[in-house]
Amino acid sequence: MEIYACRAKRSYKRSFGLRMLGPALGLLVWIAPVYAQEVLRIPYVADIGTFDPDNGFETGAMSAINNVYEGLVEYEPGSTKIVGLLAQSWEISDDGLTYTFHLVDGVQFHDGTPFNAAAVINSFERRRDRGLIQSYVLANVKDMRAPDDSTVVLTLGHPQPSLLDALSSPWGPKIISPVALAEHDNGDFATTWLNEHAVGTGPFKLAEFKRGQRYLLERNDNYWGDKPFFRQIQISVVPDISQQILQLQAGAIDAVPINYPFAQLTSLPEGVEITAAPSMIPYDLFVKPNSPLDDAGVRKAVLTAINPALWVKDAFGEFASLSKSVYPNVMLDPVNPIRFPTDFEAAKAAIAKHGAVNLVIGLHSAAPSYSRIADLIIAQLALIGVKATAYVLPSGAAYTLKDDPNPPDLLLTIAGPDAAHPDSQAKAFFTKDAPLNFFGRTLPQADAIVDQAGQVTDVKERDALYERAGQMYFDAGIVIPLVDVNDVVVHAKGLKDLGLRPVNPPGNIDFATVRWGP
Known part of the structure; x- marks a missing residue:
C-alpha cells in the first residue's frame, strides 16, 4: 500500500507595503494604492466559451475556472509535482486499482453548501456518466464510494498509473455544488446554466459574466485556505495584442498574458517586466x-x-x-x-x-x-x-x-x-x-x-x-x-508569484498566488 500525503492548503504571501507620503496627501495616497493593489486587471484574447469545468476545453480562461473551482489534487506551481487540494492525503492499493482520498475538513461551496465526499461523487458521476466533453477522464473509474463524509474511494477497471496526473490536470475533474447542480438541472445536467455561472469551493467567486465584454471574480472571504492577495480580478476581452500592449503601457491593465511578440521582449518599455517559466508548449x-x-x-x-x-x-x-x-x-x-x-x-x-x-x-x-x-x-x-x-x-x-x-x-x-x-x-x-x-x-x-x-x-x-x-x-x-x-507573461513591474504551471496553457496566471511585491 502506497501512502501519499501533501499540503492541503495553498500558501499565499501578502504584502501591501503602503506608505504615507505626507499628512496633506495621506488620505489620497491611502485610497488609490489600496484600490490599485487589491484589483488585478487581466485581458483575454478570446472570449470564454463555457465556464462549465466538465464540458469544455477552455485555454485562456483556465486561470479563472481553476480559481473558482477546485479538484482533489493539482500540480504545484512551477512543477509537475502532484500535491493535495481538496484531498489532504491519499493511498493507492498494491494492485493499483483502488485510490482512497481523505478530504479537507471545514470547506464550503460559494453558496454555503458543505463540501463532503458525497459532493465529490456527485460531480465525478456528472462528468463520467452524462455524455459531457471530458467524460473520458474518468472512463476507467468503475466504482465510486463515500464510506464517510471525509473519504472517497475510487476503484478502477484496470491499473492506471496516470490517474493522479489526470486528476491534477488543469482540465481535471472539479467539484461543483450539488445544490447548484440540482437547482439548475433542466434536463441538461445544468450544462446551460453552468456556461455562464459557477459555484465551486475556490478562492474566488464568479461575480459577473458579460459574454464578449468582461468577467469579474471576487475574493471568497470564506475560503478554507489562506485568502489571496487580490480582492477582485477584472477580466476584459481584448483580441488585439497591440491594443493589449498599449493598455499595459498606459497602466490600464496589469499584464499581457500571451502572444507578446518575442522580437519585442528585448526592448520592453519602462515599468514593464517579464516572468518566464518552463512550459509544455x-x-x-x-x-x-x-x-x-x-x-x-x-x-x-x-x-x-x-x-x-x-x-x-x-x-x-x-x-x-x-x-x-x-x-x-x-x-x-x-x-x-x-x-x-x-x-x-x-x-x-x-x-x-x-x-x-x-x-x-x-x-x-x-x-x-x-x-x-x-x-x-x-x-x-x-x-x-x-x-x-x-x-x-x-x-x-x-x-x-x-x-x-x-x-x-x-x-x-x-x-x-x-x-x-x-x-x-x-x-x-x-x-x-x-x-x-x-x-x-x-x-x-x-x-x-x-x-x-x-x-x-x-x-x-x-x-x-x-x-x-x-x-x-x-x-x-x-x-x-x-x-x-517557455510560458512568457509580460506585466507591470512588481507583480510577483504568478503561479505558472508547466502543464497549464500559456499565460494562465494563478489568481490565488499572484501579488504585488518589492
Missing part, C-alpha cells in the same frame, strides 16, 4: 500520409533543412529550447534525444536527384509565433531546393484534416498534453485512436509499446518505453518535434 510538425516526406531520402533532406537548431534563437530568443523528443522536455528527459541530420550538401544532392519537391504547411493558428516559424522553415527549405508555402487554417480545421480531401503536407501546431504523464501525450496525439491524431496515421508496433508503458509504475522503466515508442513515431515520419517554448 512544444511546436511540432505532423506529416500527412502520402506526402513527399514518405520518400526516406526527401525526409532526411527536409529534416536537415528545418533543423530547429538553425532558427530557434531567431524565432524565440532565449525563451525556447530544442525539443528532445516527441514529448515535452518538462515531461520526459530522453536518454537519447532526437537528432536532426546536418549535411546540407547531401540534402541538396538528394533533392536534386529526386526532382522538384513542393510542400504546403498548414498553420493551426494565426498567432505570430506560427508565421514566424513557418517563414524561417520556408527560407531554410529553399536553401536545399525545396519550395514551400504556408497558410493559416480556418478555425477548427486542424481537427478535421483526416477527412480533408486536400490537406496540407505538414501541420504546424502546439502539441501540448492535458497532463504531465507521457501517456497523456502519446494517447492524445500519436496512437491509432488518439483524438488529436490529426492525419489518422497509425504505427501498431509503437502503439503496443505505449500500451505497455501505460501499465508501468517505475518512472525510469516507464519513460524508457515511452521514449522508444516516440522515436518510432519520429523515424516513421509521423511527427517532427521542433521547439519547446
Whole structure:
C-alpha cells in the first residue's frame, strides 16, 4: 500500500507595503494604492466559451475556472509535482486499482453548501456518466464510494498509473455544488446554466459574466485556505495584442498574458517586466500520409533543412529550447534525444536527384509565433531546393484534416498534453485512436509499446518505453518535434508569484498566488 500525503492548503504571501507620503496627501495616497493593489486587471484574447469545468476545453480562461473551482489534487506551481487540494492525503492499493482520498475538513461551496465526499461523487458521476466533453477522464473509474463524509474511494477497471496526473490536470475533474447542480438541472445536467455561472469551493467567486465584454471574480472571504492577495480580478476581452500592449503601457491593465511578440521582449518599455517559466508548449510538425516526406531520402533532406537548431534563437530568443523528443522536455528527459541530420550538401544532392519537391504547411493558428516559424522553415527549405508555402487554417480545421480531401503536407501546431504523464501525450496525439491524431496515421508496433508503458509504475522503466515508442513515431515520419517554448507573461513591474504551471496553457496566471511585491 502506497501512502501519499501533501499540503492541503495553498500558501499565499501578502504584502501591501503602503506608505504615507505626507499628512496633506495621506488620505489620497491611502485610497488609490489600496484600490490599485487589491484589483488585478487581466485581458483575454478570446472570449470564454463555457465556464462549465466538465464540458469544455477552455485555454485562456483556465486561470479563472481553476480559481473558482477546485479538484482533489493539482500540480504545484512551477512543477509537475502532484500535491493535495481538496484531498489532504491519499493511498493507492498494491494492485493499483483502488485510490482512497481523505478530504479537507471545514470547506464550503460559494453558496454555503458543505463540501463532503458525497459532493465529490456527485460531480465525478456528472462528468463520467452524462455524455459531457471530458467524460473520458474518468472512463476507467468503475466504482465510486463515500464510506464517510471525509473519504472517497475510487476503484478502477484496470491499473492506471496516470490517474493522479489526470486528476491534477488543469482540465481535471472539479467539484461543483450539488445544490447548484440540482437547482439548475433542466434536463441538461445544468450544462446551460453552468456556461455562464459557477459555484465551486475556490478562492474566488464568479461575480459577473458579460459574454464578449468582461468577467469579474471576487475574493471568497470564506475560503478554507489562506485568502489571496487580490480582492477582485477584472477580466476584459481584448483580441488585439497591440491594443493589449498599449493598455499595459498606459497602466490600464496589469499584464499581457500571451502572444507578446518575442522580437519585442528585448526592448520592453519602462515599468514593464517579464516572468518566464518552463512550459509544455512544444511546436511540432505532423506529416500527412502520402506526402513527399514518405520518400526516406526527401525526409532526411527536409529534416536537415528545418533543423530547429538553425532558427530557434531567431524565432524565440532565449525563451525556447530544442525539443528532445516527441514529448515535452518538462515531461520526459530522453536518454537519447532526437537528432536532426546536418549535411546540407547531401540534402541538396538528394533533392536534386529526386526532382522538384513542393510542400504546403498548414498553420493551426494565426498567432505570430506560427508565421514566424513557418517563414524561417520556408527560407531554410529553399536553401536545399525545396519550395514551400504556408497558410493559416480556418478555425477548427486542424481537427478535421483526416477527412480533408486536400490537406496540407505538414501541420504546424502546439502539441501540448492535458497532463504531465507521457501517456497523456502519446494517447492524445500519436496512437491509432488518439483524438488529436490529426492525419489518422497509425504505427501498431509503437502503439503496443505505449500500451505497455501505460501499465508501468517505475518512472525510469516507464519513460524508457515511452521514449522508444516516440522515436518510432519520429523515424516513421509521423511527427517532427521542433521547439519547446517557455510560458512568457509580460506585466507591470512588481507583480510577483504568478503561479505558472508547466502543464497549464500559456499565460494562465494563478489568481490565488499572484501579488504585488518589492
